Amino acid sequence: KNKFLMSKWMYRLSVENGGMWAQILRSKFLQSKTLAQVTARPNDSPFWKGLMRTKDLFFRRVKFFVGNGMTTRFWEDTWLEE
Numbered sequence: 001k002n003k004f005l006m007s008k009w010m011y012r013l014s015v016e017n018g019g020m021w022a023q024i025l026r027s028k029f030l031q032s033k034t035l036a037q038v039t040a041r042p043n044d045s046p047f048w049k050g051l052m053r054t055k056d057l058f059f060r061r062v063k064f065f066v067g068n069g070m071t072t073r074f075w076e077d078t079w080l081e082e
Contacts, residue, residue: 006054010035011062013051035059 012018
């Protein structure tokens with residue numbers, strides 16, 4: 001259940017406009033990086049650390065469109081089928 005809720009937050013962070021809280025999290029933790037590039041730091045909030053523990057599971061289960069390519073994880077994203 002907790003992983004499901006955290007996955008919803010990961011989704012909100014990965015879409016263009018995930019709402020006000022997603023914008024705050026992006027500003028504080030992502031800055032100019034993508035979700036794939038960030039990790040939890042010792043002083044981060046328990047919520048952010050929970051998101052980072054869910055990150056690998058989230059990326060294994062979702063697929064993204066390339067779009068302008070700015071957030072594409074070329075070597076890690078699923079391209080065709082598996």
